[in-house]
Amino acid sequence: MSNNTPFQVYLRVKPLLDNSQDTLIQDLDEKRIVITKQGRNNKEFHFDRIFNNEHNAQIFSEILQHNINYFLEGYNTTILAYGITGSGKTHTIFGNEKDEGLAFQCLNYLVEKTRYFGQVSFIEIYNETIRDLLNTNQKSLVIMQDSQKGQCISGVQQMVCKNSEEVKEILNLGNQNRSLAQTIYNVSSSRSHAVIQVNLSYKIDNQILTPKLFIVDLAGSEKVYLEQKSKNQQEGSNINKSLLALSHCLTMLSDKTKKNQHIPYRNSKLTRLLQDSLGGNTKTIMIACVQQNKQSYDEILNTLTYSQRATQIKKQVHKEVTSVQQNQKSEDLSPTNESQQLGDSSSKSIYLTKIYNDIYSNVEEYFEINNSIIEIQSQIQANSQKIEETQETKQEDETYMKLLAAQKENQIIEKQLQIALKTNLQQKQILKSLLLQITEEQQSTINYWKQRFADLSKQILDMKSDQEKSQQELVQKDLVIAQQKAIIESNKLSKNQSQYTTSGDSDQSYPISFSSSTNNSQIKKKASITQQPAEDRHRFANISHIKQRLSPRERSPTSSIFGTSPIRSPLKHNSIYRNLSKNQYNVDSISKDDSRELSKDLSNLSIHKKSRLVDPQVTTINLYGTTYINVIDQKENN
Numbered sequence: 001m002s003n004n005t006p007f008q009v010y011l012r013v014k015p016l017l018d019n020s021q022d023t024l025i026q027d028l029d030e031k032r033i034v035i036t037k038q039g040r041n042n043k044e045f046h047f048d049r050i051f052n053n054e055h056n057a058q059i060f061s062e063i064l065q066h067n068i069n070y071f072l073e074g075y076n077t078t079i080l081a082y083g084i085t086g087s088g089k090t091h092t093i094f095g096n097e098k099d100e101g102l103a104f105q106c107l108n109y110l111v112e113k114t115r116y117f118g119q120v121s122f123i124e125i126y127n128e129t130i131r132d133l134l135n136t137n138q139k140s141l142v143i144m145q146d147s148q149k150g151q152c153i154s155g156v157q158q159m160v161c162k163n164s165e166e167v168k169e170i171l172n173l174g175n176q177n178r179s180l181a182q183t184i185y186n187v188s189s190s191r192s193h194a195v196i197q198v199n200l201s202y203k204i205d206n207q208i209l210t211p212k213l214f215i216v217d218l219a220g221s222e223k224v225y226l227e228q229k230s231k232n233q234q235e236g237s238n239i240n241k242s243l244l245a246l247s248h249c250l251t252m253l254s255d256k257t258k259k260n261q262h263i264p265y266r267n268s269k270l271t272r273l274l275q276d277s278l279g280g281n282t283k284t285i286m287i288a289c290v291q292q293n294k295q296s297y298d299e300i301l302n303t304l305t306y307s308q309r310a311t312q313i314k315k316q317v318h319k320e321v322t323s324v325q326q327n328q329k330s331e332d333l334s335p336t337n338e339s340q341q342l343g344d345s346s347s348k349s350i351y352l353t354k355i356y357n358d359i360y361s362n363v364e365e366y367f368e369i370n371n372s373i374i375e376i377q378s379q380i381q382a383n384s385q386k387i388e389e390t391q392e393t394k395q396e397d398e399t400y401m402k403l404l405a406a407q408k409e410n411q412i413i414e415k416q417l418q419i420a421l422k423t424n425l426q427q428k429q430i431l432k433s434l435l436l437q438i439t440e441e442q443q444s445t446i447n448y449w450k451q452r453f454a455d456l457s458k459q460i461l462d463m464k465s466d467q468e469k470s471q472q473e474l475v476q477k478d479l480v481i482a483q484q485k486a487i488i489e490s491n492k493l494s495k496n497q498s499q500y501t502t503s504g505d506s507d508q509s510y511p512i513s514f515s516s517s518t519n520n521s522q523i524k525k526k527a528s529i530t531q532q533p534a535e536d537r538h539r540f541a542n543i544s545h546i547k548q549r550l551s552p553r554e555r556s557p558t559s560s561i562f563g564t565s566p567i568r569s570p571l572k573h574n575s576i577y578r579n580l581s582k583n584q585y586n587v588d589s590i591s592k593d594d595s596r597e598l599s600k601d602l603s604n605l606s607i608h609k610k611s612r613l614v615d616p617q618v619t620t621i622n623l624y625g626t627t628y629i630n631v632i633d634q635k636e637n638n
């Protein structure tokens with residue numbers, strides 16, 4: 001079968017690999033397919049040729065071989081594999097070891113057929129970025145408009161194949177790099193367009209022929225890309241952009257009513273690269289790939305509708321010829337020169353076509369740039385709107401509102417803090433003045449009580465000295481009485497001149513020493529009392545001690561009242577300290593209990609005395625309700 005039309009559309013139906021799946025194909029032959037779905041009308045489509053179970057080699061020989069022959073004659077040729085993911089596009093273009101794809105079939109045929117085999121490049125378009133699959137060092141490639149070559153990729157790696165092994169090597173290298181890139185960028189083959197380009201350049205009859213062959217494995221055409229979000233949204237839109245641009249270009253090319261209108265090839269990298277191969281001087285072969293499982297009905301329907309429309313594309317193609325002279329020195333080209341040089345009507349026609357193409361290209365470029373400007377302007381406008389919206393949104397944004405609320409709250413809190421600090425300061429001052437007042441009052445109270453204490457102390461001292469005076473007076477009187485009594489007694493004794501002896505009584509004598517020099521200085525004798533009524537002896541003893549107490553003040557003031565020195569002042573029992581170890585008493589620090597103890601001792605003493613067991617070293621006397629005591633140190637006494 002040989003189809004020589006400039007735009008050929010073929011259908012390849014992928015065989016059901018899993019027999020358990022239901023097919024949507026109602027009817028299928030070499031040119032006609034009918035698909036069915038429950039609840040919908042059957043859909044019928046017609047193609048130049050429909051393949052189902054054929055191998056790639058068969059497809060090549062049936063529909064591509066003669067096209068490659070045309071390519072060798074100088075016609076630009078483009079082979080597109082179109083369809084949704086999994087429909088068999090990659091299988092069709094690259095195949096496998098058992099069934100080599102159409103790319104290998106074409107290149108291998110070129111190698112076998114002619115020695116004029118050209119240069120091969122292998123690129124991938126992903127997210128509107130061109131990657132060189134034969135030279136991974138090249139990061140991103142750019143499409144340039146060359147006055148001689150037309151649309152071309154600047155800096156792309158081009159390799160020459162001399163045999164089928166080298167063809168395989170190139171294809172394998174490209175596919176390996178594609179897989180590697182897909183792994184690195186986490187991209188599946190369905191999201192990128194793989195493009196093999198072959199540039200031929202050969203001379204026939206004073207003519208240089210420069211045809212281009214494109215073999216393209218397109219990205220999956222399903223609308224799922226449109227629905228992808230976030231990062232994939234851009235990726236999807238880019239893929240969609242390329243496919244939409246391709247679809248748009250093909251639709252315009254197929255529309256007879258819109259002849260000679262501007263075709264927007266520049267809308268995507270893919271259409272720009274294929275610009276010369278789609279609308280211009282090119283034979284285009286589209287192989288639409290479809291699955292036949294019922295689940296993919298809608299996508300398959302889209303593919304069939306789209307590719308059927310492409311069959312309407314009608315265009316005139318001619319050989320891509322560049323004259324030797326033109327190639328050598330393009331500046332010399334002018335209608336006259338060119339006509340003269342070419343010298344025949346055919347050459348004139350080629351020359352005019354080229355001029356027309358250049359003019360058309362320039363006009364096209366102008367419109368495209370104009371469109372781009374309009375697009376950019378609308379983009380700026382849209383962005384401005386977005387900025388405004390963003391600002392509005394920002395204000396409505398919950399977090400922003402929270403932030404504002406927090407800021408307001410902060411301001412209120414700061415004000416409160418300032419007020420609190422001020423109040424605190426005022427309170428501090430008030431407190432300070434209050435404390436000052438209190439201190440002053442306290443001071444005056446303290447002063448008052450100090451003064452009062454001083455007055456009372458003075459009163460007490462006065463009273464004490466008064467008391468001492470009166471007591472001294474009383475003692476003096478008692479002494480006088482005692483002296484008078486002693487005189488009377490001595491008189492009585494001397495009168496009676498009698499001696500007393502006692503039996504059973506203690507022979508202990510009481511040494512009485514009258515050392516006072518105040519009132520009885522003349523009486524200085526040592527009396528030895530052996531026989532005396534107990535009561536009187538007791539009285540005597542007491543008196544003697546009183547005398548000792550009232551002994552001269554010249555005695556050392558530091559001498560202990562409990563030592564050998566007699567007590568300097570009369571002692572009140574309630575002001576006597578009891579030294580338990582020495583059985584002594586001290587002044588000024590006796591407790592009530594000691595006082596009671598002392599009273600008890602004193603009463604015992606009187607009992608002892610009655611039974612003549614009285615301690616001779618302890619003597620007491622009771623004068624005017626006050627008990628006096630004297631303790632004589634044994635050492636001293638001895």
Ligand SMILES: Nc1ncnc2c1ncn2[C@@H]1O[C@H](COP(=O)(O)OP(=O)(O)OP(=O)(O)O)[C@@H](O)[C@H]1O
Nearest residue numbers: 014015084085086087088089090091092189190220
């Ligand atoms: N005609 C066929 N005969 C046998 N197996 C096929 C055929 N077409 C496709 N396949 C198999 O189906 C699977 C998917 O095919 P393929 O990868 O070519 O789909 P695709 O359209 O290129 O998908 P993607 O867009 O994801 O790259 C592969 O395993 C492939 O070998």
